[in-house]
Every structure is written in structure tokens, then in C-alpha cells.
Amino acid sequence: MGLPEKPSTVKRSRVVSPVIDVIDWKTFQYYPSKDLQRGVLDWKLDFHWEPLPERDRKALQSPISPIRSPVVPSGVVAIDRHYFQNTGAYDPLMSLQGGENLELSLKVWLCGGSVEILPCSRVGHIYRNRETHSPVDQEATLRNKVRIAEAWLGSFKETFYRQSPEAFSLSKTEKPDCTERLQLQRRLGCRMFHWFLANIYPELYPSECRPRFSGKLHNTGLGFCVDCQAEGDILGCAMRLAPCSDSRQQQHLKHTSRKGIHFGSPQHLCFAVRQEQVILQNCTEEGPDIHQQYWDFQENGMIVHILSGKCMEAVVQENSKDLYLRQCDGKASQLWRFDNVSSVDK
Structure with a gap:
């Protein structure tokens, strides 16, 4: 013993x-x-x-x-x-x-x-x-x-x-x-x-990577879509809300069953967090940093950052609506929807 x-x-x-x-x-x-x-x-x-x-x-x-x-x-x-x-x-x-x-x-x-x-x-x-x-x-x-x-x-x-x-x-x-x-x-x-x-x-993390949600990511409370408005090198770009546009490649996103949110650009970029602000970083396929890029899109419309347990929220400031992590409380600025939803059973 x-x-x-x-x-x-x-x-x-x-x-x-x-x-x-x-x-x-x-x-x-x-x-x-x-x-x-x-x-x-x-x-x-x-x-x-x-x-x-x-x-x-x-x-x-x-x-x-x-x-x-x-x-x-x-x-x-x-x-x-x-x-x-x-x-x-x-x-x-x-x-x-x-x-x-x-x-x-x-x-x-x-x-x-x-x-x-x-x-x-x-x-x-x-x-x-x-x-x-x-x-x-x-x-x-x-x-x-x-x-x-x-x-x-x-x-x-x-x-x-x-x-x-x-x-x-x-x-x-x-x-x-x-x-x-x-x-x-x-x-x-x-x-x-x-x-x-x-x-x-x-x-144990599910290994399937097929997109589960795709298209523009709408904030249902404020009526705008997630966008990166930086010019040139967009690595580190702060994500914010902008008027929705089907023609903007920067608004085309994919959320995979493996929980990453991929940005619609030739570069392999994913949603990540820096000082609680949602930004773009190179997608990580392995190692400890991969969990910084995991997001859970819940049935109630909230998007939870897996590592911190906080929710993605559109924060209105003077002339911008940037995305930050905040405690989950279900307010309208924390509710989201994608254009397209696909089954994960196939």
C-alpha cells in the first residue's frame, strides 16, 4: 500500500x-x-x-x-x-x-x-x-x-x-x-x-476537420459581420464588425468540427487571442498553442473561447466595434450566426 x-x-x-x-x-x-x-x-x-x-x-x-x-x-x-x-x-x-x-x-x-x-x-x-x-x-x-x-x-x-x-x-x-x-x-x-x-x-479531442459552419459571421445583436480591415500584411489583424458584404473575401470564415475558425484568405490564418482581443494568427496544427485557437459555437449562439471559457463579444468603442473576450452572459453583442451550417455526421 x-x-x-x-x-x-x-x-x-x-x-x-x-x-x-x-x-x-x-x-x-x-x-x-x-x-x-x-x-x-x-x-x-x-x-x-x-x-x-x-x-x-x-x-x-x-x-x-x-x-x-x-x-x-x-x-x-x-x-x-x-x-x-x-x-x-x-x-x-x-x-x-x-x-x-x-x-x-x-x-x-x-x-x-x-x-x-x-x-x-x-x-x-x-x-x-x-x-x-x-x-x-x-x-x-x-x-x-x-x-x-x-x-x-x-x-x-x-x-x-x-x-x-x-x-x-x-x-x-x-x-x-x-x-x-x-x-x-x-x-x-x-x-x-x-x-x-x-x-x-x-x-481525446475529435480529429475531424471538415467545416461545420461557414460563410459570413453575423453578430445578431448589432447586425454587422466579422471582418479584417487591415491593408497588406494581415497577420495580427484585430477582428471587428463591418457592414456585411458577400463580395469581401475577408468576411468568409470556416469553423471546423475541430473548433478552429479559419479566415478566408490565401494565408493559413485562424482566430486567436492577444490580451483578450480577437486577432488573426498563423493556424497551429499541434503543440500547446493549438488550444488558444479553439472555439465552441454553441446552440444558443454564443462562441466560447475554449481555453479561457470566455465568450466572443463585439465591444462598441467610438468609431469601431472590435471583438474581445468577455464573461459569458448571453447579451445580444455575444450572439452570432454563420451563413451556412453543415451536418457533422457525414
Whole structure:
């Protein structure tokens, strides 16, 4: 088992799990895990173990240092009792048929805590024979997943439903009531799911890049379109509103399923942020800076900057209407629409 920490060093918002070794359910043979691993999830909301990425391995101070993990496994976790209760405990409307570890992990990360695996602590576990799972158990698990998607994934629930058509069908016949969980998120000041993708598990980010929205980007409150009015070199151009014009290439934008907003010019430029002002920068395809260029176009018309969680707003100043990031409040100057909307299912 792991060594206890001194009370003064314990963070109550940490949720920790041991390494889970496998005990064969037929022979009781013990199979210890050899490599450093972390818990992850996929777009079907299934839990997996995966080898710790090389960059994370190099960042460890020692072989027994805690491992930051996107998800904890089910069944064996250690959590401060008061923190657990004050942050909503387990979802009372989820059955204990799988998925409660995902809900707990997402809630902890999004609401200010952290999730870790402790390599120096090991627990052997006898996993159930998959063949013994009844159709009733499987449907209960699926119902739990739908509940997680509706409560925690935001607009990314559509990616889950594309991967799990049976969950999509269930969500239409049995729409879950997530009022309590949504109120909990507001009380705790939780972040949105795209923060988890950008900061905790970017490998999960959907890789499809086909444009989802395109054409002119209209501000529905002020009645103008997003434009770059700089002459010559437009790198770093501050985005602002101007009268809408079909003939201006500078107003033709594409918002991809991968969340980048691409500017309509021969240069490969994307919306980015500098000191909370929306500007044009070279599009980034990889590396840590890529998340600075991720935007979530929500059903209510707001465009959320994924890394900061703030909304794009047209700010009226003397002779200009420049675009800035502001706290999301749904005012008319934060509401947008594209000319064209295309399905993301193709």
C-alpha cells in the first residue's frame, strides 16, 4: 500500500487511486501491472488503461510520484469525505452499473480538483466475467452514459452520440433530468468540458476537420459581420464588425468540427487571442498553442473561447466595434450566426 502523506501536505480536492492489478477470475493468478499507466476514456465513455505518455513520464520526479490521470478506475478510490459530500458525491440518479468513476473524474477536474494514480499503492482486483453481464446491466450502464453526456459533455455530447447510436436512441426515448447536476455545476463554478479536452486529455479531442459552419459571421445583436480591415500584411489583424458584404473575401470564415475558425484568405490564418482581443494568427496544427485557437459555437449562439471559457463579444468603442473576450452572459453583442451550417455526421 502507499505511504501516507503528512496532513499538512494533503490537498482535500485530490482524488487518488492505486494501480489496479488483475486477478484471473478462474485461476486467481495475479497479474501485476508492469508499466506506468493512467486511466482514460474514449468517445463511447468506456474506461481504459493506457501507458503513460513519454512527456508525462519524463516530468515525474521519481518512479513513485503521483501520476496525473484523466480518469480514475471504478471501485477503488480515496477521497476526502467532506470534499466528496460538498461536491455532490455520486450522482444519486445513476445506478451502480458502471460509469460512476467517469462522472466523478469529470466533476473533480472540471470543478477545481485533481485526479491521480499512486504507483506505490497496488490493489489486486477480480474482474467480472464479461459474459455474465445481463442485458439489464448493459442498459443500465448505457443509461448512466447518457446521463454523463447530458450533464457534463456540453456540445461534445454529439460526438458521443455519433459513436454510440444506441445511446442516442435511448436519449430520445428517455431524456434524463439533469437539473440537480447542472445546478451543482453553477454552485461550484465548474468549467466546461472543452477545458478538460484542452488541459487534461487533449488526445481525446475529435480529429475531424471538415467545416461545420461557414460563410459570413453575423453578430445578431448589432447586425454587422466579422471582418479584417487591415491593408497588406494581415497577420495580427484585430477582428471587428463591418457592414456585411458577400463580395469581401475577408468576411468568409470556416469553423471546423475541430473548433478552429479559419479566415478566408490565401494565408493559413485562424482566430486567436492577444490580451483578450480577437486577432488573426498563423493556424497551429499541434503543440500547446493549438488550444488558444479553439472555439465552441454553441446552440444558443454564443462562441466560447475554449481555453479561457470566455465568450466572443463585439465591444462598441467610438468609431469601431472590435471583438474581445468577455464573461459569458448571453447579451445580444455575444450572439452570432454563420451563413451556412453543415451536418457533422457525414
